[in-house]
Amino acid sequence: MAMPSEGAEPLLSIRDLTTVFPTERGTVRSVDGVSFDIVPGRTLGLVGESGSGKSVTSLSILRLIERGGGRIAGGSIRLGGKGRAVDLATASEPELRAIRGNDVAMVFQEPMTSLDPVWSVGRQIEEAVRLHQKVGRREARARAVELLRLVGIPAPEKRVDDYPHQLSGGMRQRVMIAIALACRPSLLIADEPTTALDVTIQAQILDLIARLQKEIGMAVLFITHNLGVIAQIADEVAVMYAGQIVERAPVRAIFADPRHPYTQGLLDSIPRQGHAAGGGRLPAIGGLPPSPLALPPGCRFAPRCRFAIDACLGANPPLETVAPGRAVRCLRWREVGR
Numbered sequence: 001m002a003m004p005s006e007g008a009e010p011l012l013s014i015r016d017l018t019t020v021f022p023t024e025r026g027t028v029r030s031v032d033g034v035s036f037d038i039v040p041g042r043t044l045g046l047v048g049e050s051g052s053g054k055s056v057t058s059l060s061i062l063r064l065i066e067r068g069g070g071r072i073a074g075g076s077i078r079l080g081g082k083g084r085a086v087d088l089a090t091a092s093e094p095e096l097r098a099i100r101g102n103d104v105a106m107v108f109q110e111p112m113t114s115l116d117p118v119w120s121v122g123r124q125i126e127e128a129v130r131l132h133q134k135v136g137r138r139e140a141r142a143r144a145v146e147l148l149r150l151v152g153i154p155a156p157e158k159r160v161d162d163y164p165h166q167l168s169g170g171m172r173q174r175v176m177i178a179i180a181l182a183c184r185p186s187l188l189i190a191d192e193p194t195t196a197l198d199v200t201i202q203a204q205i206l207d208l209i210a211r212l213q214k215e216i217g218m219a220v221l222f223i224t225h226n227l228g229v230i231a232q233i234a235d236e237v238a239v240m241y242a243g244q245i246v247e248r249a250p251v252r253a254i255f256a257d258p259r260h261p262y263t264q265g266l267l268d269s270i271p272r273q274g275h276a277a278g279g280g281r282l283p284a285i286g287g288l289p290p291s292p293l294a295l296p297p298g299c300r301f302a303p304r305c306r307f308a309i310d311a312c313l314g315a316n317p318p319l320e321t322v323a324p325g326r327a328v329r330c331l332r333w334r335e336v337g338r
């Protein structure tokens with residue numbers, strides 16, 4: 001499999017992104033020096049336990065984080081393509097407005113909260129189409145039907161007049177994807193888009209995103225805590241822990257040869273075929289992630305790590321490039337293996 005970061009020019013290039021929230025108890029650095037690239041037509045899977053900073057990373061890209069009281073305190077978010085490059089970390093609000101839902105679209109976990117209950121789904125897709133393209137109502141409606149067909153909604157010419165409550169959760173999520181794709185974005189950010197759905201529907205939605213990605217060549221940032229989903233959709237994986245990337249590698253390498261003890265722990269906690277059935281408990285990672293207000297001075301994972309030695313407690317190791325396209329934040333990565 002080709003390495004996403006080799007060859008092609010990245011569409012999105014994030015460097016040293018730091019996002020903070022001022023709180024009563026001090027400033028929380030929810031994202032602390034995160035860097036990654038995504039090239040057109042490829043999917044980066046961002047994975048980690050709850051609270052590791054995945055959503056804050058995704059919400060930082062379009063600066064939606066500011067609506068929740070957060071602020072980008074450092075780093076750059078370079079968006080290329082269409083013959084220009086813009087740093088979203090410092091772009092003006094009008095520039096961001098032009099990019100949101102146009103070059104970059106987002107799909108979230110809960111489609112009911114993002115769809116307006118008082119408008120038909122067709123009307124909502126039409127609005128998305130007309131917001132960015134100069135087309136009349138009739139043409140926008142035809143596109144809405146076409147988009148509903150594209151995302152696999154049966155009888156789209158009838159469904160276009162349905163209201164969100166008339167659709168199942170899976171169908172609503174398809175509508176959200178149709179809205180996200182209405183403007184043919186160059187980057188789709190999908191934050192746990194299938195978590196609330198049952199596994200069959202989840203697999204269909206993942207197939208759909210992959211198929212549409214091929215058709216329109218968009219880059220995808222896919223956020224999930226589910227490694228099974230990562231295996232299905234990602235080309236490259238970045239594993240987050242306590243606000244930082246601790247391992248980055250092509251998807252096959254992550255599963256075949258994880259090099260960070262945390263990645264290994266995540267993999268060990270998913271049931272393997274013919275393994276969980278015997279009733280044996282799966283080894284999960286013991287302990288909890290550190291509070292963002294009381295980070296350990298050394299490696300942030302050291303308190304939970306069975307490989308930890310004294311040297312791990314002194315300083316947080318850098319994210320070290322260990323092979324082309326592979327980076328690990330661990331002093332003992334050579335000793336870690338499955």
Ligand SMILES: Nc1ncnc2c1ncn2[C@@H]1O[C@H](COP(=O)(O)OP(=O)(O)OP(=O)(O)O)[C@@H](O)[C@H]1O
Nearest residue numbers: 021028030049050051052053054055056057068292
């Ligand atoms: N509005 C906020 N104010 C203060 N801290 C926040 C705020 N939003 C998020 N955080 C903190 O940022 C950190 C990262 O949260 P984030 O939601 O990005 O995690 P996540 O990895 O996406 O988890 P999940 O899978 O549960 O969504 C957490 O420690 C969280 O407490």
